[in-house]
Amino acid sequence: MNKFIYTLPALLLLTGCWDQTNLNETKLITAGGIDYTKKGKVTSTVSVPQAVAAEAGKGNIVNQVFAATGNTARQSRLRLDLKVAERLDASKNQVLVFGEETAKTDIYNLLDIFYRDPKSSLNAKLAVAKGKASDVISTTFEEPKKSTGVGEYLRDSIKSAEEGATVPAENIQTICPLMFDPGQDFALPYLESTGKAVKVIGVALFQEHQMVGSIKEPLSVIYTMLTGEPHTISMSTTKKISNNQKENLLNYVTIKVEKNKRKFDVYVSSRDKISAKIKLNVKIIITEYPPDNLSTPSEIKKIEKKISKKLTEDAQKVIDKLQKMNSDPFGVGRQLMAYHYPTWEKLNWKEEYPKIDFKASVDVEVIGHGIIE
Amino acid sequence: MTFFKKPKKLIQEQESPKQKVTSQENSSPEKSPKEQNLSLDELLIKVKEPFSSTEDLMTHSIELPNDHNKIVLLYIDSIIDKQIVQSMILNPLFETANEINFESFRKMASIDLKKQTDFNQVKELLLQSNTLIFTEDTTSFFSMVTPVNTKRDITEPDNEAIIRGAHDGFIENLSINLALIRKRLKTPKLTIKYFRVGKETHTNIAIAYVDNIADPEHVKEVEKRIKSIEADAIHAPGNIEESIEDKPFSFFPQILSTERPDRVAANLMEGRIALVYDTSPTAHLMPVNFFSFYQSVDDYNKRWQIGSFFRFIRLFSFFIAIGLPAVYIAIVSFHFEVIPFGLILLIKSSLEDIPYPPLFEALLMELTIELIREASIRLPTRIGSTIAIVGGLVIGDAVVKAGLVSNLMIIVVAITAIAAYIVPSNEMSAAVRILRFPFMIAAATLGFFGIVFGFMILLFHLCRLYTFGSPYFAPLAPLNLADLKDAFIRAPFWKQNTRPKEVHAQKMDTTNHTRKWDNS
Numbered sequence: 001m002n003k004f005i006y007t008l009p010a011l012l013l014l015t016g017c018w019d020q021t022n023l024n025e026t027k028l029i030t031a032g033g034i035d036y037t038k039k040g041k042v043t044s045t046v047s048v049p050q051a052v053a054a055e056a057g058k059g060n061i062v063n064q065v066f067a068a069t070g071n072t073a074r075q076s077r078l079r080l081d082l083k084v085a086e087r088l089d090a091s092k093n094q095v096l097v098f099g100e101e102t103a104k105t106d107i108y109n110l111l112d113i114f115y116r117d118p119k120s121s122l123n124a125k126l127a128v129a130k131g132k133a134s135d136v137i138s139t140t141f142e143e144p145k146k147s148t149g150v151g152e153y154l155r156d157s158i159k160s161a162e163e164g165a166t167v168p169a170e171n172i173q174t175i176c177p178l179m180f181d182p183g184q185d186f187a188l189p190y191l192e193s194t195g196k197a198v199k200v201i202g203v204a205l206f207q208e209h210q211m212v213g214s215i216k217e218p219l220s221v222i223y224t225m226l227t228g229e230p231h232t233i234s235m236s237t238t239k240k241i242s243n244n245q246k247e248n249l250l251n252y253v254t255i256k257v258e259k260n261k262r263k264f265d266v267y268v269s270s271r272d273k274i275s276a277k278i279k280l281n282v283k284i285i286i287t288e289y290p291p292d293n294l295s296t297p298s299e300i301k302k303i304e305k306k307i308s309k310k311l312t313e314d315a316q317k318v319i320d321k322l323q324k325m326n327s328d329p330f331g332v333g334r335q336l337m338a339y340h341y342p343t344w345e346k347l348n349w350k351e352e353y354p355k356i357d358f359k360a361s362v363d364v365e366v367i368g369h370g371i372i373e
Numbered sequence: 374m375t376f377f378k379k380p381k382k383l384i385q386e387q388e389s390p391k392q393k394v395t396s397q398e399n400s401s402p403e404k405s406p407k408e409q410n411l412s413l414d415e416l417l418i419k420v421k422e423p424f425s426s427t428e429d430l431m432t433h434s435i436e437l438p439n440d441h442n443k444i445v446l447l448y449i450d451s452i453i454d455k456q457i458v459q460s461m462i463l464n465p466l467f468e469t470a471n472e473i474n475f476e477s478f479r480k481m482a483s484i485d486l487k488k489q490t491d492f493n494q495v496k497e498l499l500l501q502s503n504t505l506i507f508t509e510d511t512t513s514f515f516s517m518v519t520p521v522n523t524k525r526d527i528t529e530p531d532n533e534a535i536i537r538g539a540h541d542g543f544i545e546n547l548s549i550n551l552a553l554i555r556k557r558l559k560t561p562k563l564t565i566k567y568f569r570v571g572k573e574t575h576t577n578i579a580i581a582y583v584d585n586i587a588d589p590e591h592v593k594e595v596e597k598r599i600k601s602i603e604a605d606a607i608h609a610p611g612n613i614e615e616s617i618e619d620k621p622f623s624f625f626p627q628i629l630s631t632e633r634p635d636r637v638a639a640n641l642m643e644g645r646i647a648l649v650y651d652t653s654p655t656a657h658l659m660p661v662n663f664f665s666f667y668q669s670v671d672d673y674n675k676r677w678q679i680g681s682f683f684r685f686i687r688l689f690s691f692f693i694a695i696g697l698p699a700v701y702i703a704i705v706s707f708h709f710e711v712i713p714f715g716l717i718l719l720i721k722s723s724l725e726d727i728p729y730p731p732l733f734e735a736l737l738m739e740l741t742i743e744l745i746r747e748a749s750i751r752l753p754t755r756i757g758s759t760i761a762i763v764g765g766l767v768i769g770d771a772v773v774k775a776g777l778v779s780n781l782m783i784i785v786v787a788i789t790a791i792a793a794y795i796v797p798s799n800e801m802s803a804a805v806r807i808l809r810f811p812f813m814i815a816a817a818t819l820g821f822f823g824i825v826f827g828f829m830i831l832l833f834h835l836c837r838l839y840t841f842g843s844p845y846f847a848p849l850a851p852l853n854l855a856d857l858k859d860a861f862i863r864a865p866f867w868k869q870n871t872r873p874k875e876v877h878a879q880k881m882d883t884t885n886h887t888r889k890w891d892n893s
Binding site for chain 1: 704705706707709710712714717718720721724725726727730731732814817818819
């Protein structure tokens with residue numbers, strides 16, 4: 001027994017450091033892009049920041065982009081590793097981008113490696129690139145001179161789009177249950193590389209594992225509001241509320257949503273006719289309205305009415321689009337499943353969804369108009 | 374576990390056949406001089422025999438003018454104060470008595486003068502700074518304590534300095550040390566018991582406890598352990614501590630050392646037992662728990678919220694001092710995914726060109742800090758600043774510039790070093806500093822798992838540790854919520870109305886009802 005106790009520390013020391021994965025012997029992937037080649041192979045493009053030795057804190061970071069092709073996502077990663085000096089590690093990956101063509105196929109087949117590896121970064125943002133993902137990853141930016149490269153840049157631009165409610169906040173982890181939920185779909189940010197920068201142009205809508213369409217930028221704010229997001233840091237949008245002003249600029253109002261309350265109901269009539277209704281109760285602050293006159297309550301009422309009407313129109317437009325592409329990100333199916341299960345059981349939701357009666361209405365209340373009178 | 378049992382057996386074997394030779398029971402088989410009817414000169418030869426070769430044993434013969442009797446003063450020159458002998462023995466002898474004979478000693482009014490009949494005590498008395506007076510009557514002699522005054526001033530202990538509160542500390546003198554305690558506990562229940570340990574050194578120690586509070590079982594246990602000490606020499610309090618502590622192989626100090634009389638007094642009133650030493654300014658307190666080492670007298674002189682805050686800081690420092698280098702190693706060599714993204718590239722760039730594995734890097738720097746610490750203790754203060762320059766500038770800055778160690782490692786080592794010295798007790802601080810090395814190795818081999826493993830073993834050990842029959846990790850294990858009031862936090866004085874449970878005090882209630890005027 002004694003001898004056994006004495007050998008324990010020896011065993012601890014004898015193991016050595018073989019299983020260490022030292023930080024200074026790894027290359028960190030900060031952004032990854034996945035495309036299918038024409039032959040159906042998988043090309044992974046990754047951005048690897050490389051610290052150039054300098055005074056600490058002023059680290060000069062050079063961004064390197066590598067790409068490799070394999071039969072599967074993992075194989076392409078393994079081949080990438082052969083191209084890079086040290087071991088590649090994706091545990092700090094910030095963004096994963098799919099090419100549009102790739103997104104239109106089954107994306108779970110490519111995401112599988114992320115859910116399987118305990119070290120993978122499940123909070124990485126997901127996005128769909130218009131065109132190829134490799135274009136987005138290998139963009140050489142004008143903007144970030146001192147930043148840490150593509151990964152951080154893309155993550156931050158998606159984040160700011162989330163804060164502006166242009167895109168819903170999703171990451172690898174959050175879409176996982178949605179992918180396998182027959183009653184709900186999801187949407188991801190939709191990016192476009194303009195050569196010297198990457199722009200968020202809206203949201204890409206998914207049906208189960210496949211991208212089925214997109215909603216472009218100003219309208220995507222309404223989309224985010226319809227998802228029931230109560231508020232983000234600056235959920236703002238500009239709307240045209242009249243046509244009769246001489247200067248075009250004066251026709252517009254910019255609002256910031258302070259509080260967004262969603263009432264979402266799914267009804268089933270006696271003849272199994274399904275209808276859904278989203279009612280938004282929105283409290284807004286007017287952040288831009290050159291014609292002014294906002295100090296009079298009657299004027300406020302008038303504007304409230306106009307904005308409500310405009311937003312309701314837009315909301316309906318979004319819903320019509322969604323029904324047309326057969327994507328159900330608001331979870332009408334889930335509601336149906338939860339409250340009207342016998343009906344749900346009977347029907348084929350994929351066929352039924354585009355046909356249901358889905359209405360939206362937005363009720364706006366102005367609670368502030370800035371500090372000028 | 375035969376290795377641990379052996380010493381116990383040895384003690385038992387020694388105890389049974391032999392009679393214990395302590396100061397209390399001195400029964401040597403020699404015949405006393407009284408029975409042999411010796412003359413004074415013969416007696417003197419006899420009593421001087423054990424001191425055969427020392428030259429500072431002095432005899433001073435005086436022939437009395439009246440009866441021509443001889444009086445002999447016997448003393449050890451180096452440890453008596455001749456002024457006292459002159460003023461307290463010789464002057465009264467020649468001034469007051471008209472008829473000077475040895476009977477006049479009885480009339481002399483001095484509390485230190487004692488008549489002795491036990492000649493076996495001679496050796497002992499001489500060594501305890503007594504001057505012995507032999508007369509023609511060889512059946513008895515007189516003794517007087519005439520110690521030479523070698524006391525230093527009462528100063529604040531350097532290693533336990535506080536901001537507010539009493540600034541006196543123990544010195545290398547037992548009676549002064551006891552006086553400092555008695556000054557604070559003016560109760561007849563404060564009991565002092567003297568012991569003498571070390572067959573040759575005869576070190577004086579005293580046990581102090583409050584009779585109606587301290588657990589008699591504990592007192593008995595402490596007495597038993599001290600009596601069982603058999604050694605030629607007991608030099609430092611550390612010798613006693615190692616002789617009587619429960620688990621000599623533990624890293625943790627199980628007896629609280631302090632140089633502060635106020636701390637001793639407060640602990641005595643909680644039912645603990647103190648050991649006070651001659652020749653050493655350290656007092657020992659027992660039984661103590663882990664959290665006693667994290668208490669400082671300062672806590673009680675601050676507002677209680679602030680005192681509690683510092684308690685938290687100190688307990689927090691325990692984890693930093695033990696775990697921070699280990700966590701650093703585990704993170705950069707196993708789990709770097711836990712580093713926030715904003716930081717990871719900075720850390721990576723500072724680590725990029727370090728040639729050594731993190732464990733080696735950490736060991737190098739931790740050992741360097743220990744080197745600096747050890748050197749700065751030895752160095753005289755006049756060249757102490759050299760160490761600051763060498764340690765701070767050369768090692769801190771140049772090591773990074775040379776690319777041996779990363780910037781981050783320097784930060785980790787510095788925080789760890791500071792955290793280790795936050796502990797008010799030097800012994801606990803040393804224990805914590807040693808413990809970080811096994812943790813670092815565990816982290817380098819198994820990562821976070823190794824650290825968790827290490828803390829588990831540490832917790833097992835702390836929970837199993839008992840000192841003098843009291844659980845060491847109380848009030849956490851066994852959990853006693855009420856006692857947390859003086860462990861994790863420092864509750865206000867008027868809330869501290871029970872004594873810690875693990876001390877087994879006879880009176881649990883401290884009767885701290887100090888805010889009776891406050892009716893709200």
